[in-house]
Amino acid sequence: MAKPRRRSERNWRAGAWQASLLTVTLFAVVVIIFPIIWMVFASIRPVEETLSLPPVWLPRQINLEYYEELFSNGRQMRFFFNSYVIAGLTAVVCLALGSLAAYGFSRFKIKGGRLILTGILALQMLPAVALIIPYYNMAQSLRIYNTYLALVVADSSFILPMTIWILKGYLDSIPLDLEEAAMVDGCTRLRALARVVMPLALPGLIATGTMAFLGAWNELLFAVILTTGPNVAPLTIGIAEFFTQFGRDWARIMTMNTVGSVPLMVVFIFLQRWVVQGMTAGAVK
């Protein structure tokens, strides 16, 4: 008699534990996602509804006029374009330089290799603000102030070290035999790298590429220092400017914000697996 009762009690306890886990998680998800949903709602409804007390939780009327306005505003759209160019080029630069360097560190004996790698890691930890004064001066004297080049270089400098380290971790885990086989078959080293190693390291490339893109997408400080006017300035600057100009115009602000962030969220859903893998690479080992 005692035994079955204990088992049912245990089942009940396990069920209660599951239910409480589920409740807490659900609560956390709602709290954390609410600001994002609120942003989207604010972009499609009149300001009076967004700021009414008590709040109107679900939009009563849907109004897409601000989206039309935004898409037809060349100056605003320029910020989006700039951000995509800068973040895209930063990802390309970091992946190109980073994968070559990672391959070098992973496959060759390099004198002082550990020291160089540690130095690279230390550089990554510098506060970005410490370099704004020389960056500004360098950009001015090289006449690349207010160019994509200046921003891509500045953004890459803080992202490249991370790229090298993560990619080296991926390459270390790919067995040497594969590229040796390819080289026996007549591939040159570079071709073996491009045809055999890189496809295998693709998850790492996707992860670091995404992180590099997001890093540059997020960047504000260098953009403040190195750009002026809307020709080159990224979206972060556009948003800041818009905020100060139209501080009360929440529908317009949130339209800009939604258009800026929803594409990234959609792309991320597809890349999640690899990005998470890349992010945890360090913590796991």
Place this chain on the structure above:
Amino acid sequence: MTTRARASTMAVPAQRRLQSWIKQSRGYLFIAPAVIFLLVVMVYPLANVFVTSFTQIDTRERTQEYVGLDNYAALLDDSTLWNSVRNTVIFTAASVVLHLLIGGVLALLLNEQWLSAEVRNFTRGVLILPWLFSTAASALIWGLLYHPFGTLNYLLMSSGLASEPVEFLGDRALALMSLVLVNVWKTFPFYMVMILGGLQSIPVELYEVSRVDGAGRLQRFRHITLPMMRPVILAISTIDIITTFGHFDLVKLMTFGGPIRSTETIAYYVWQTGFRDVNFGYGAAISVMMVVVLSIGVLVYLRMFTAREQMYGETTTAL
């Protein structure tokens, strides 16, 4: 004809020598682009900022003159600077604690077995979303939530916690913490994912053995999870401290350092000194001080990092 033939036979050994040279130093050729890039865009500017910190710009003559340690001497009794140091320390400490707490709790939740793995992965994906927003975008989102007629004020007032709208960004006592909250919302996913990775790497056998020994959930957490997570927690706290210490964005976007300098961080002060007051020398001196202080943190991190590596005897990735 003959001379040309001779020249080509002469060229062969040279070519071969070049090839063997390339073969020998190929490793260096692979790392050269990145290393040169980093030397130019990080090491040189770092040296440059160091040199600049001993100079002052004469705005009339437009020349830089050497002033020795003047800038550093000025640091000592600049109360604005020390105020910004204080703000930065509070901002960093609060951010790191909340990152670990929220990231840790959510990672533990995601690491438990509930419903299916797909549902948990989906939940993880949803929880990562704030990380995709730029700080600028998060600032706008929270600007709306902090609005006097915004949702947060509604919740506070309807629950009786506040009798009149709270000025989250306009109140000296609250502004810095309001920025912390935005920063935590935007960056906790990164720490959550790292902690989750650490949790998943703890061998399951450890838990099974302790379960056989009759250890409860809390005991298992205290005696297995926490000790096993120590290196991960230490590593991410260091990374977090170092990155948060240089925080600029939210101050520039939401409060401009105010009210009454209560949210001014060191990074914001450096930017103001360098680019509003055009006092590069002094801005550089603050930067150097910041780098020196942070270097201590970096050294601790690297020590930990190499120690861990020796323990496992394998190359690991940072970050």
